[in-house]
Amino acid sequence: MPLRKVARDILQLRMPLDAGIDHNNVYLIREDAGWCVFDTGIDSPAVRNIWTTAFSGSLKDGISRIVVSHHHPDHLGLAAWLQETKDAPVYIRPEELAAARTAGLPDPSEEAMFREYFGRNGMSAKDIDWLIDDFMRSFFACAIPRETRTLESGKRFLIGRYAFEILIQGGHSVAQVALHDPSAGILLSGDQMLERITPNVGLWPYGDTDPLVNYFRSLDEFESRDIRFVLPGHDDVYRTDGRRPEMLRAHHRGMLSKFLGRIRGKMTGFELSEAVFGKQLGIDNRVLALLETLAHLQWLHRKREVVRHDDLHTSRYERVVR
Ligand SMILES: [Zn+2]
Incomplete structure (x- = not known):
């Protein structure tokens, strides 16, 4: 035991x-x-x-x-x-309970939201299918x-x-x-x-x-x-x-400069995640790497270190040159 x-x-x-x-x-x-x-x-x-x-x-x-x-x-x-x-x-x-319900993708609107989001950020259709059926609905849903x-x-x-x-x-x-x-x-x-x-x-x-x-x-x-x-x-x-909180903060500060430093031209979140974390063999790692990249890109975007170009289907990020 x-x-x-x-x-x-x-x-x-x-x-x-x-x-x-x-x-x-x-x-x-x-x-x-x-x-x-x-x-x-x-x-x-x-x-x-x-x-x-x-x-x-x-x-x-x-x-x-x-x-x-x-x-x-x-x-x-x-x-x-x-x-x-x-x-x-x-x-x-209650926020966690709501998140738990959404994570099971119970209806088509939630599935569509996932498809749009991950597609927009550069994930392949095959990976998105896996994410929805094998990860969210089979593993993540409770x-x-x-x-x-x-x-x-x-x-x-x-x-x-x-x-x-x-x-x-x-x-x-x-x-x-x-x-x-x-x-x-x-x-x-x-x-x-x-x-x-x-x-x-x-x-x-x-x-x-x-x-x-x-x-x-x-x-x-x-x-x-x-x-x-x-x-x-x-x-x-x-x-x-x-001292642990400051170590964790330093880790994310390091990641922010790494993400910023690896942007070449205009890149999707997925392209940037591969530039920083390398090509991930496991699909679950590809998902987590992309989500982590997008959290840091959001921070850089707010700080006006990057700009985001949105077209109908894709978002791309570009470094602001000062
Ligand atoms: Zn957790």
Whole structure:
């Protein structure tokens, strides 16, 4: 059982994942009524099996509440199933719930929006078909919990011995929830602040309309808080001296100058993503590279470092020469 104690009254469950990264973390916080779950794992037979085994062993006291940090499938994936099997309330932001519905592309207008957006930014028709059928509808879409409760930014959220404060942050997703207990110095960060890798900050055709600005804002928020121990969505828990936000900021500043430096003439987002990240063999990497490129291009466009030329079907970016 991939279950271990990571802090007083907090257990970590490591769930298998097949998405470029081979696992994600779920946390369980002890409270009187049972265990409060933070994130749920992707909906796969292996992950359901881990939950079922845990319920007959260490987690036999059951689940009191379910908190979902954001709508990506490794976090929201099994929330509806856990709610059905354990009859526990699900806490998630309404923006994340809306994003989860859109991500499943339930009707033709959403599919058309995806086709237009990715086509306009230079992705091939074949890649777009894959994105829609195999990525969004088969991998990214999650079952939606039948009933949910919201979480308000800045409010306290008490779980057992912990008095968490709720942070709502854009950038990686539209309104990701992180929980911070200032006196314990503990942060449940979701994907927002990982130790070794940088979370994907991408401009999607839905969700956060200003991801890089919002991501920087969340880094400011982390910096202003007393965070000593991070329980992240991926990789190990880690101690921190407070310098991680500036490292992440520096990474994106570096990427901004890299994108700007690689623009030759007029380029689509896709062409620029290949110029910076190289040709990606995996289609999922091509998608993520393009989304990350578009988030940075949006920033450069706002700063008037680049201009955008739109014709009926294609957007191209050109560096402003001063
Ligand atoms: Zn995520």
